[in-house]
Each structure stands twice: as C-alpha cells, then as structure tokens.
Amino acid sequence: MATDVLGAHRIVPVVVLDDVTRADDLGAALVAGGLPVAEVTFRTPDAAAVLGRLAERADLVVGAGTVLTAEQVDRAHGAGARFVVSPGLSADVVRRCRELGLPVIPGVCTATEIMQALSLGLDTVKFFPAEAYGGLGTIKALFAAFPQVRFMPTGGITAASAPVYLAHPAVVAVGGSWMVAPDLLAAGQWDEVAARCAAAVRSTTPDLQGASA
Template sequence: MTGAHVLEPHRVVPVVVLHDAGSAGDLGAALASGGLPVAEVTFRTAAAPDALRTLAERGDLLVGAGTVLTPDQVDIAHDCGARFVVSPGLSADVVRRCQEIGMPVLPGTSTATEIMRALELGVGTVKFFPAEQCGGVGMLKALSAAFPDVRFVPTGGIAADSAAAYLDLPPVLAVGGSWMVPPDLVRQGRWDEVAALCAETVARLPPSP
C-alpha cells in the first residue's frame, strides 16, 4: 500500500494561499527558479481555482489543491489541472471521489483512529496535521511505530529550522509549509525573495533517510 507517490521526488511542498490569481504565474516562476517545482494551492480563497489552473498550465510544476473539503471541490481541482488533493481532515467522501477519478489524495490525520480509517479506505500516505500543534516529531514517531507501513506528510506550524527534524524520519515522505512563500512577500510581489527562500530551503534539506 505504500508504493510510489506523486510527491516522491519532492521533499518540501510549498503551501500557497493566493488572493490574486493574476500573481500565480510569477509565483510559479519563483518556485521553479528556486528549485521547488511543486505547490499546494489551498482552496481558502475565491482565486484558488484560477491560480491552480495558471500554475498547472506552466508544465514545469507539480501542482495540487489543498484544503479540499468536499467531492465537488475534488472535481474542481481535477478540472483545473491538479495532480493531487490535500484535505485538512479525513473525509471518506473526498477520498472515494479522488479514488474514482484516479487522483492521489492526502487526507489529514492526527490520531491513530484516523490513520486506521485511512487504511480502511485504502490510503497509505496521509497528511499529519496540524503537525506542531499535535505533538510534532515526538507524536509522529509514536504514530509511525504503530503504523510502520504508513507514510506521512506533516504540515502545520513547520518552519525552516524545524523541517529537517521531520525529514530525518524514514516514514516522512515530505513536509508541507509556507515559510518559503510568506504571505507578505507574495502579496507584495517580491518574487526574487521568494525564489531565494526556496533556494535556501533546498540547500538545507537533509539527505534522504
């Protein structure tokens, strides 16, 4: 069940909140030039679908939809070119819709019970969310000991100086975070600084376990 995952080549996933879809192209260029050609566009704003479509059309980025709460949003994400879906919690309806259309899905989990439900649905890679608030690395070690075949993408409260501790854990596929795409820089269009933060993040990545 662990198998290859669409995120396999990417150890850090920038979590993006865009209020202006018109800035998506510049953001995509900054991510690519900074060496992080992947993005999770959160469905927290009205601009998200158009921003997702713009990023997906570039062709040099792996783009997914985040904060997906309903099967209808799964369909919107798919129509906009998403390659994966991320949800803050575990919705059987969202998971099943993703499975129906062949869309990789990362349901959010923070407890053993939720991980067991994910496994029952046939999902072996899950989001651990909110990671820092739910016990961080220590909690993830405990969960992975109980579920040795599950892979995790911890997200939530992770910063540049804490990402490595998660990535050092063998069951961690990738980490999600927004430290390289801070809202102020994105809003102000300071793309060179975003690209520099991406490059710094890549340079600080620990070796794969």
C-alpha cells in the same frame, strides 16, 4: 500514489493566493528556486483559477489543498490538480479522488483516523496540525504502531524544523508556507520566494548538507 506525483520534492509549498495575476510570477519563482511543486489551498474565491494558471506550466507539479468536499475535488480536477490534500479525513473526498484517479493525502492526527485511512486503502497521510499535535514526537509514536504508514506533516513547520522532520523515515515530505508567506506574495517579492525555496532545498538535501559541513 501522491508520493509518486511529488517525486523527489520533499517540501511542498502551501500557497494561499487570491490574485490570479500573480500566479505566473509565483510559478517562475518556485521553479527558479528549485522547488517546482505547490499545494494551492482552496481558501480563497479564486483558488481554482490560481491553480489552473499554475498547472499550465509543464515544469510545475500543482495540487489542491484544504479540499473539504467531493465538489471541491471536481473543481480541483477540472483546474488541472495532480494531487489533493485535505486537512481531515473524509471518505467522500477520498472516494471521489479515487474515481478521478487523483492521488489524495488526507489529514489525520489520531490512531483512529489512521486506521480509517488504511481501511480506505491509503498508506500516506497528512499529519495536521503537526506542531499543535506534538510534532515529530507524536509521529514517532504513531509510526511505532503503524510502520506501514508514511506522513506529510504540515502546520507550524519552519525552515529550521523541516530538516529534522525529514530526517525521520516515517516522513516522506513536509508542507510549509515560510517560502511562500502571504506577505511575500502580496508584495511581489519573487526573488525572496526563489531564495527561500533554494535554501529549503539545500537544507534538506543530504549531499549538500554534508558538503557544507
């Protein structure tokens, strides 16, 4: 299961990076910030190379995002991805991931799509785009009908809203880009990336929240 791969990391940085030479610094910043996980989106020509570079680190869990086709699943797997995330539900993508033993989290936003995911043997889905489709209120409504399903909302999640989502039992993780914003990566502001990761971890860790109250 994808949630087993993610482990205790309930926030998944969604990375859009088109410069493989910055991958080492990015990986170091994620680890330094205590958030050693990344979803590298297949939106740029060098995405597979970036993923592969990050996947070389033994202390980082790296997956592929925005995976649309079975061919991209193969590229992600070849680059070392440990999980796959898709913006929508493609039976071809799910089946290819299953063949390769890759955990997959497909995107859904309706009850019909959740039923399709269940029919494919999945019980964890990406709710996308989360904020545009009603946010936590919609997740609560869907969870009432599908209590066996867990959600990873992505799309419009912020540093402020992430803890609210994660407080609900239906939500296993959230995907977000505020800690790896493109402007930070382009400017090489790795200390800021690490600081935002550390702040995200603190804000979503119950013990730390209580200690700081």
